[in-house]
Structures are given as C-alpha cells and as structure tokens.
Amino acid sequence: MKDFNDHIISDNRSVVDALTQINQLSGNLNLTLFVCDSQGKMLGTLTDGDFRRGFMKGLKLDDSIDSFMVKNFRHFTLNDINVAHIKELRAKQIKLVPLLDEDGRIIKVYDFTQRKTILPVDAVLMAGGRGERLRPLTDTTPKPMLLIGNKPIIEHNIDNLTTNGIDNFFVTVNYLADQIVNHLGNGEKKGIRIECVKETKPLGTIGSVSLIKNFNNDTVLIMNSDLFTNINFEDFYLDFVEKNAAMSIASVPYQISVPYAVLNQDNETVDSFEEKPTYTYHANAGIYLIKKELLDIIPISTHFNATDFIQALLNSGRKVIKYPIIGYWIDIGKHEDYNKAQEFAKHINSQS
Incomplete structure (x- = not known):
C-alpha cells in the first residue's frame, strides 16, 4: 500500500472520530484503522466490526478507542517476514498487515488485495x-x-x-x-x-x-x-x-x-x-x-x-x-x- 496515512488514527481521538474516519474509507475495501500513540508507535487495530462487538458488550460512544481496538494485532517486523505465515494470513482473509520498525512504528502496510505474498x-x-x-x-x-x-x-x-x-x-x-x-x-x-x-x-x-x-x-x-x-x-x-x-x-x-x-x-x-x-x-x-x-x-x-x-x-x-x-x-x-x-x-x- 503506497499511502497508508488515511488508515492511521491517534489513540487520543474519539470513537465518533474513528467511526467517521472508517466511513471515509468506504470506497476502500480495507476498512481498518491503525491506532498509534503520539510517538507513532502502533498500539492496535480498529474495524467497524470491533465497534459493533464493543457496543454489544456495553461500551459507549464516550469510551476511549483503545477500549474497542484489537491489541494483539497481526504485524511483521524487519527481517521477520515468514512466507508460510503469510499463507496462513491469506487463508484467514486478513487483508492489511503493517510492517513495524524496532520501535513499533509503521514503515509500510502490505495490502494482500493487491499482492499474493511477500517474497524476501x-x-x-x-x-x-x-x-x-x-x-x-x-x-x-x-x-x-x-x-x-x-x-x-x-x-x-x-x-x-x-x-x-x-x-x-x-x-x-x-x-x-x-x-x-x-x-x-x-x-x-x-x-x-x-x-x-x-x-x-x-x-x-x-x-x-x-x-x-x-x-x-x-x-x-x-x-x-x-x-x-x-x-x-x-x-x-x-x-x-x-x-x-x-x-x-x-x-x-x-x-x-x-x-x-x-x-x-x-x-x-x-x-x-x-x-x-x-x-x-x-x-x-x-x-x-x-x-x-x-x-x-x-x-x-x-x-x-x-x-x-x-x-x-x-x-x-x-x-x-x-x-x-x-x-x-x-x-x-x-x-x-x-x-x-x-x-x-x-x-x-x-x-x-
């Protein structure tokens, strides 16, 4: 994915802000947000499905977005891209996977609707x-x-x-x-x-x-x-x-x-x-x-x-x-x- 900035949201933004941002991605098949802190470190992922599940559990619009996000998210790190693992992600229909540096910041995002795999x-x-x-x-x-x-x-x-x-x-x-x-x-x-x-x-x-x-x-x-x-x-x-x-x-x-x-x-x-x-x-x-x-x-x-x-x-x-x-x-x-x-x-x- 050449430009993933539209998918990044700060962890201090509101639930309404996040839902609005997801809605603005409606022309994109990959409705996933990457939640990052003020230093750019990635903390989790958010989808409209995460919000629906959160509301069903009793979470409110004024709760923080980290209450809804997935903290154990799929990602790659430098020198640790495993092709066999990618086949598993593809089988589970996971479309967007970020590549993180040693400080947890996003370097790039791999879009598996645009590519089959990542060969090193x-x-x-x-x-x-x-x-x-x-x-x-x-x-x-x-x-x-x-x-x-x-x-x-x-x-x-x-x-x-x-x-x-x-x-x-x-x-x-x-x-x-x-x-x-x-x-x-x-x-x-x-x-x-x-x-x-x-x-x-x-x-x-x-x-x-x-x-x-x-x-x-x-x-x-x-x-x-x-x-x-x-x-x-x-x-x-x-x-x-x-x-x-x-x-x-x-x-x-x-x-x-x-x-x-x-x-x-x-x-x-x-x-x-x-x-x-x-x-x-x-x-x-x-x-x-x-x-x-x-x-x-x-x-x-x-x-x-x-x-x-x-x-x-x-x-x-x-x-x-x-x-x-x-x-x-x-x-x-x-x-x-x-x-x-x-x-x-x-x-x-x-x-x-």
Whole structure:
C-alpha cells in the first residue's frame, strides 16, 4: 500500500472520530484503522466490526478507542517476514498487515488485495539480448519492450513479481538499452525500486549479474525478461527453502517423439523394442533462485553463461534442484512464440 496515512488514527481521538474516519474509507475495501500513540508507535487495530462487538458488550460512544481496538494485532517486523505465515494470513482473509520498525512504528502496510505474498528475494531480469530471431521487430525495439497486449513483455514480468511482494529489481541491459531504461525509470510509479545495469559488452546469459553488488536479500531470483509465464513464485521459493538448495532451476517438460520403432539391445542382441516412443525431458526454463553468496562464483565482466554457473556449483558439490512449472510458459524467441503469447494474453484477459 503506497499511502497508508488515511488508515492511521491517534489513540487520543474519539470513537465518533474513528467511526467517521472508517466511513471515509468506504470506497476502500480495507476498512481498518491503525491506532498509534503520539510517538507513532502502533498500539492496535480498529474495524467497524470491533465497534459493533464493543457496543454489544456495553461500551459507549464516550469510551476511549483503545477500549474497542484489537491489541494483539497481526504485524511483521524487519527481517521477520515468514512466507508460510503469510499463507496462513491469506487463508484467514486478513487483508492489511503493517510492517513495524524496532520501535513499533509503521514503515509500510502490505495490502494482500493487491499482492499474493511477500517474497524476501531480489529480482534480476536479464534484458540485454539482441533478439535476432525476431527481426525485423527487434531492429528498432529491444525484445523485452515488444508489446504483449497493452504493455511490454518485461513489464508483465515486473508486475507479476511485484504481485508476489518483490520490490527490489535489477535489470541488466545492453542492446537499445535506453528504451528499456527510459520506460522503466526507477520504479517509483509502481512503488518499487528498479536499477538498470548496463553491460559494456555481451556477458552471456548470467555474466552481467557480476556487475550488481547491492542486493538486499539472501536469495536472488534471476530470470530472462522475455518469458511469458504464470509460474507460482511463492511455491517456487518455499520449495527452494524447504530443500535447502544452493540453486533451484525452474523447468518445463520437453517432449521428443521418435517416428520409428526404437530397438533396445544388450551388446549386439536386440532384446526389445518400442514403437514410436515419446521421451520427456526437463528443460531449463530460464528462471533461477540462488543463494546470494554463491553469485561470487560469477567472474566480473567476463562472458559467463548460466550453464557455466550450474556446472561450477555441481563441481563444488552444491545442491542444485529443479522446480517443474505447472502452468503456462512461453519463451518468446521466435515469431511463432510471440504470436502464441499474444493469443494467450487475449484469452487470459477475456477470462479476467
């Protein structure tokens, strides 16, 4: 919630004042007041339901508002945002949850009508590629800025991640970088932080991450900016944490059908055969969760691919896992992929 001041009320205000303030929030679905003392410390919450229950118990209009408020209120503190706890709050349909500093003052308010969760990760969107296979569309427009529906591909991904409570973004750019930088700005309009990091030369599929030093969180999400997907980021993160992995690679099924009978043999002897089999493989979807300290493996300003990084982790005995995407995933690399994403977006919008 960008502006929560309308939801704050001083503890010395009257019941009538509080009811009036709640009534003024009537256009807002979240009719909750945060009661604070003169120092800004939060003391409790108030809703119209709290007043109704108070009056039924015999409280009067001239009683203090702290007689009505909930003192054991739900809140977060710095460095103590638990994603599993958020799932519980969501199940209980708790919509507004304040984040308090060490003195109990409100830093921000999370509105769970506007976001699904709060993931304690930083996001890096790789947006430096030339998009050669999408020419001539990419002759004058960088691939991440091609429109899907009414907004660029990269903005779909930023909005999706923001809905999942991520608010610290890095975008690595190179080809036609100014178009991306000028469109995204610093993220202030969306209530997030965006920093664009420019490559001076192509650094591969993950090398530009070496240019970023000011991560806020212990986990970093890295993804290609030209993907169109509804991956469940919350479940992706919880799976990563539960399995205590060094890296999780989102994956998609890729099937290969052989149009002939395949012979199975032991040495030179055929012992069975399969008629026109289909084999399913788990392909890299271009979305990763990585423990921040492991990013030091990436050499600075050197061409380095995600496959190089994965191999380095495996060589050092680190735990690398895969997370299968359940849902849609389109890698917009060719014209047919771009057209498919356009049609998919129309279908999604017609259902919303």
